[in-house]
Amino acid sequence: MNGARPDFENLLAAVIDGSADEAQLRQFQALLRADAELRAEYASHMRVHAFLQWRAGSAPSKSQLRGTVIPMDPAPPVEAAGENRRRWPRWRLAAAAAILAGLGAAFWLPSIPWLRNARPPENAAALEVLEAEGVATPNAPGAFNAGAQLKLSELRMLSGRLRFRLDSGAVVTVNGPADIHFLGSMRLRVNRGKVTADVSAGAKGFIVETAQAKVVDLGTKFGVDVADAGNTDVVVFQGRVNLFDRDDRHPRRASMTQLVEGEAVRVDARRQVSRIVNVTGGAREDEWASGGPRDGAAVISSVRDNLRSPSDKYFYRILPGGLKEDARAFIGQRHEWNGLDASGMPPWLTGADLVQTFVNDHLKTTLEITVTVSRPAAVYVFFDERSGRPSWLAQRFTDTGLKIGLENAPSLESGKPVGKGPGVGNMAPLSVWRCELPQAGSVTLGPVHEASDDMTRRRWMYGIAAKALPDR
Amino acid sequence: MTPPQQSHGQTPEFVRNLTESQSMLYAYISALLGGAEGAQDVLQETNVVLWSKASEYDVQRPFLAWAYTFARFQVMAWRKKQSRSRLVLDEDLVDQVADEFAAQDFNASRHLDALESCIRKLPESHRQLVDFRYAQGEAVNQIAARLGRPHNAIAASLYRIRKMLLDCMQAALVGKAGA
Numbered sequence A: 001m002n003g004a005r006p007d008f009e010n011l012l013a014a015v016i017d018g019s020a021d022e023a024q025l026r027q028f029q030a031l032l033r034a035d036a037e038l039r040a041e042y043a044s045h046m047r048v049h050a051f052l053q054w055r056a057g058s059a060p061s062k063s064q065l066r067g068t069v070i071p072m073d074p075a076p077p078v079e080a081a082g083e084n085r086r087r088w089p090r091w092r093l094a095a096a097a098a099i100l101a102g103l104g105a106a107f108w109l110p111s112i113p114w115l116r117n118a119r120p121p122e123n124a125a126a127l128e129v130l131e132a133e134g135v136a137t138p139n140a141p142g143a144f145n146a147g148a149q150l151k152l153s154e155l156r157m158l159s160g161r162l163r164f165r166l167d168s169g170a171v172v173t174v175n176g177p178a179d180i181h182f183l184g185s186m187r188l189r190v191n192r193g194k195v196t197a198d199v200s201a202g203a204k205g206f207i208v209e210t211a212q213a214k215v216v217d218l219g220t221k222f223g224v225d226v227a228d229a230g231n232t233d234v235v236v237f238q239g240r241v242n243l244f245d246r247d248d249r250h251p252r253r254a255s256m257t258q259l260v261e262g263e264a265v266r267v268d269a270r271r272q273v274s275r276i277v278n279v280t281g282g283a284r285e286d287e288w289a290s291g292g293p294r295d296g297a298a299v300i301s302s303v304r305d306n307l308r309s310p311s312d313k314y315f316y317r318i319l320p321g322g323l324k325e326d327a328r329a330f331i332g333q334r335h336e337w338n339g340l341d342a343s344g345m346p347p348w349l350t351g352a353d354l355v356q357t358f359v360n361d362h363l364k365t366t367l368e369i370t371v372t373v374s375r376p377a378a379v380y381v382f383f384d385e386r387s388g389r390p391s392w393l394a395q396r397f398t399d400t401g402l403k404i405g406l407e408n409a410p411s412l413e414s415g416k417p418v419g420k421g422p423g424v425g426n427m428a429p430l431s432v433w434r435c436e437l438p439q440a441g442s443v444t445l446g447p448v449h450e451a452s453d454d455m456t457r458r459r460w461m462y463g464i465a466a467k468a469l470p471d472r
Numbered sequence B: 001m002t003p004p005q006q007s008h009g010q011t012p013e014f015v016r017n018l019t020e021s022q023s024m025l026y027a028y029i030s031a032l033l034g035g036a037e038g039a040q041d042v043l044q045e046t047n048v049v050l051w052s053k054a055s056e057y058d059v060q061r062p063f064l065a066w067a068y069t070f071a072r073f074q075v076m077a078w079r080k081k082q083s084r085s086r087l088v089l090d091e092d093l094v095d096q097v098a099d100e101f102a103a104q105d106f107n108a109s110r111h112l113d114a115l116e117s118c119i120r121k122l123p124e125s126h127r128q129l130v131d132f133r134y135a136q137g138e139a140v141n142q143i144a145a146r147l148g149r150p151h152n153a154i155a156a157s158l159y160r161i162r163k164m165l166l167d168c169m170q171a172a173l174v175g176k177a178g179a
Helices: A002-017 A022-034 A036-056 A062-072 A090-103 A112-117 A359-363 A391-396 B012-020 B022-033 B039-052 B063-080 B091-103 B111-121 B124-135 B140-147 B151-178
Strands: A125-136 A149-152 A154-157 A159-166 A171-182 A187-198 A207-209 A213-226 A232-245 A257-260 A264-267 A273-275 A278-281 A288-290 A300-305 A316-319 A336-338 A353-356 A369-373 A377-383 A398-407 A427-437 A441-445 A463-468
Touching: A002 A022, A002 A036, A002 B140, A002 B151, A022 A036, A022 B091, A036 B022, A036 B091, A036 B111, A036 B124, A036 B151, A125 A171, A154 A159, A187 A288, A213 A288, A232 A288, A257 A264, A278 A300, A300 A316, A300 A353, A369 A377, A369 A463, A391 A441, A427 A441, B012 B022, B012 B039, B012 B063, B022 B039, B022 B063, B022 B091, B022 B111, B039 B063, B063 B091, B111 B151, B124 B140, B124 B151, B140 B151
Parallel strands: A187 A207, A278 A316
Antiparallel strands: A125 A149, A125 A159, A154 A171, A159 A171, A171 A187, A187 A213, A207 A213, A213 A232, A232 A257, A232 A264, A264 A273, A278 A288, A300 A369, A316 A353, A336 A398, A353 A463, A369 A441, A377 A427, A377 A463, A398 A427
């Protein structure tokens, strides 16, 4: 048997992981048939594996949950007195179901199909309103004032913006129109609307589910937007999330994908996942929209690149009018654009639309980024010329002779603050290059380094901005 | 059919037995199915049958052994609805594993407490793997990619961790039984 053990261990891992193919299953069966000791070992491992699933809460099925919880609403179980229902372990839920079945067996047993098809339990969550702007609801006008303590099972907003803290610690912003159900303080179901969740360490595991997907927080700030079209857009601003098919309750199935900071995807009605290339930002962090700016005032309408790998899911963030002192330069980084000295940025550059790019893209020698503007505009590239420049830059752009500062911010872990205002902090001077587009159209930017460059001579990833040309 | 003399039906004692057996039944069903796929639904079906058969339960018999019998029937019924290519075990192996499972004597009411205690005793790196695999539901290849380690190394680590937990649980339960 000793010779078979490494095979057995690998095969058992594949079986438990759900990744074993038919040939592996046949080999696995042959080993089990031939060796009673391996059968005992299989039984033991499956037992521990199942207990670990059970403990983690990944074991109960949809039908179990529905079958156990729904009857509790009209009549709390005998054992439930004084208990917090949300904290019940699964066995207690099962007990409750069984006890209820005892109390109401006449409906419970014949009604299993009904229970299976019934709606999940309506739940509620306690929350504190932090901010409310123009909130209009169909049934609770005036209820949403800052500081209000509410317990809600659902939230329907016709318009406005509501920011609240759930008692789990998660801070959620909802932009209407929205239709949201609270399934406890750690879970929201978004039928429609845009939700941004800022999840503290204590609320790790916070879930937002939609008709298509289930987003499980792994310590993060993320957004979910459910449009009328039936798509679910998921954007990660900080940290990472796991994205699951909403209907996949398979406890060992891997997530559809994991998204990290700076990545965004759309899940359509057929559960197909596609990259969202642009996210438009607003004045506040929780103001965002998947896709390019829809506001006619924006100059940049889209930013695309030539990346084709399905694994590339990151987005360019477009900030209409966002170039100002201390504007974030890159996705997921603390580096900022500033004037090089106390005189600040040139006034003609301030207020330009800004594109946050990816700091690590400076290594991609085949990168092409196409910037599209919706009107006559000057497109600017902020380029680090310490070790030369690529040929495309001088071919398509003109050097303005001016410099802008890129503050090389200390890492978050260092505990040191980012400098505020012009000329403050560890500033790198980047040249400002300009390309004038006399009408709406596109310009394509190349890589930071060309393939022939000495890659050990570091250059920062460039910045991109655009400003409308004055009317002529 | 003559009703069993010891039948007590759907009593609080029966409810307690059924409740405390849930994780054991889930583990048993998972093992016979060769994984978790379908295990939840089979457990649900088993619970319905057990409830309907409550009046036939002889309180002199171990509850779990009685419940396993019905769970096994439900596993067989589930298998008939599946494509053969998706079945991890053939019928003979299902019977053998069922016998093996039934032969392992576990205290149904204390094993999860023991598991909790044993997880706390794991080294931090092992607890982290358990968290990735079970709390966060990540597949082995995802964990391998995240940690930059080979797939086989992660699978082997999880194998060892489950073995450690099993040994620890058995020791804990034996210790308690002997205390």
